[in-house]
Amino acid sequence: MKIHGDSNSGNCLKVKWVCDKLAISYDWIEIDILKGESRTGEFLRLNSAGQVPTVVFDDGRTLAQSNAIIKYLARDSELVPRDALVAAQMDAWLFWEQNSHEPFVAVCRFHTVYLGKPVSEVDPNLIKRGHAALGHMDRHLAGNRFMLGDTFSLADVALLAYTRVAPEGGLELSPYASLRRWIGESESELGLRRNAS
Amino acid sequence: MKIHGDSNSGNCLKVKWVCDKLAISYDWIEIDILKGESRTGEFLRLNSAGQVPTVVFDDGRTLAQSNAIIKYLARDSELVPRDALVAAQMDAWLFWEQNSHEPFVAVCRFHTVYLGKPVSEVDPNLIKRGHAALGHMDRHLAGNRFMLGDTFSLADVALLAYTRVAPEGGLELSPYASLRRWIGESESELGLRRNAS
Numbered sequence: 001m002k003i004h005g006d007s008n009s010g011n012c013l014k015v016k017w018v019c020d021k022l023a024i025s026y027d028w029i030e031i032d033i034l035k036g037e038s039r040t041g042e043f044l045r046l047n048s049a050g051q052v053p054t055v056v057f058d059d060g061r062t063l064a065q066s067n068a069i070i071k072y073l074a075r076d077s078e079l080v081p082r083d084a085l086v087a088a089q090m091d092a093w094l095f096w097e098q099n100s101h102e103p104f105v106a107v108c109r110f111h112t113v114y115l116g117k118p119v120s121e122v123d124p125n126l127i128k129r130g131h132a133a134l135g136h137m138d139r140h141l142a143g144n145r146f147m148l149g150d151t152f153s154l155a156d157v158a159l160l161a162y163t164r165v166a167p168e169g170g171l172e173l174s175p176y177a178s179l180r181r182w183i184g185e186s187e188s189e190l191g192l193r194r195n196a197s
Numbered sequence: 198m199k200i201h202g203d204s205n206s207g208n209c210l211k212v213k214w215v216c217d218k219l220a221i222s223y224d225w226i227e228i229d230i231l232k233g234e235s236r237t238g239e240f241l242r243l244n245s246a247g248q249v250p251t252v253v254f255d256d257g258r259t260l261a262q263s264n265a266i267i268k269y270l271a272r273d274s275e276l277v278p279r280d281a282l283v284a285a286q287m288d289a290w291l292f293w294e295q296n297s298h299e300p301f302v303a304v305c306r307f308h309t310v311y312l313g314k315p316v317s318e319v320d321p322n323l324i325k326r327g328h329a330a331l332g333h334m335d336r337h338l339a340g341n342r343f344m345l346g347d348t349f350s351l352a353d354v355a356l357l358a359y360t361r362v363a364p365e366g367g368l369e370l371s372p373y374a375s376l377r378r379w380i381g382e383s384e385s386e387l388g389l390r391r392n393a394s
Contacts, residue, residue, distance in 0.1 A: 048333070063282065065292040071288055085258055095265050098292055099262075099296065
């Protein structure tokens with residue numbers, strides 16, 4: 001399996017983390033989106049939307065969209081709840097991540113990390129909506145160890161990707177004690193830090 | 198099962214259509230989001246994000262996010278492919294709908310239908326990105342009867358919701374012959390029109 005991804009992109013890192021966690025082997029093909037490498041003819045034949053991550057399986061079939069990829073790769077693993085309704089509640093967080101979190105939390109960081117803007121020049125409306133998303137998670141995590149309760153799942157993987165680097169886009173995490181606690185525990189689950197608090 | 202929804206909202210109609218198609222019985226609770234009915238204390242106890250649609254099952258458990266709801270309701274039906282990778286490709290369209298289509302195609306219409314703006318005052322950047330999404334679908338549908346090929350699936354349900362009413366938000370469909378053909382066939386699959394071409 002080949003993962004075409006940008007290692008600065010949280011959406012792409014989700015796929016790497018799930019593979020590493022589940023010991024799924026892969027080749028990583030680095031795609032620099034700012035250099036137009038996701039818009040070449042060769043890449044558009046893999047994904048006509050020109051988006052990373054895109055996975056190519058050994059039989060040549062392809063799959064796009066980070067959350068669809070991690071759901072497929074982890075479909076029979078401990079990262080997906082067995083109960084159908086709890087699994088659907090996990091899906092709900094994955095869709096919420098894509099429509100109410102990533103468009104603000106990731107996009108703030110895109111302006112600073114990719115486009116090189118100072119934090120002070122990030123659109124205040126994006127900052128405001130990013131904080132709304134982070135605040136919603138923080139309130140949820142005040143009563144839950146992980147997004148689905150006691151068990152670490154793909155909902156945590158998906159939401160961790162851009163939440164842990166939100167300060168790079170001007171979204172400080174200091175107001176969110178539960179969120180910071182959850183980031184440490186989720187990073188530990190994924191082996192991203194050796195000495196989680 | 199109770200569906201809390203706004204019958205003007207494509208996201209809410211997706212749930213109704215799947216129930217009607219699969220003969221799943223439900224009570225529809227109309228929620229007027231402009232009157233703040235998705236922000237009352239009572240509603241926020243069902244969905245702390247204050248979003249419709251939200252479904253309440255007979256055992257009291259709840260589920261949010263239109264695409265998570267339709268995936269759950271249709272999980273053992275002909276609307277979801279049996280092959281795991283094809284089902285994952287369906288998921289990819291559902292996530293694409295939420296991050297690359299709905300934020301532009303539905304939001305243009307929100308400004309006109311909900312907020313009462315004339316089409317001429319809709320943000321040109323939203324119009325441009327809406328057309329990019331519609332064009333991407335049209336090119337895909339030039340070679341495919343439905344989004345996944347020959348078989349009608351949840352990918353069609355989800356994408357139909359706002360595509361069929363895109364002109365209400367200023368996104369004319371006249372350039373997109375394949376898309377218009379697909380809208381007719383998908384509406385017929387859902388029984389939304391009696392005399393599809």
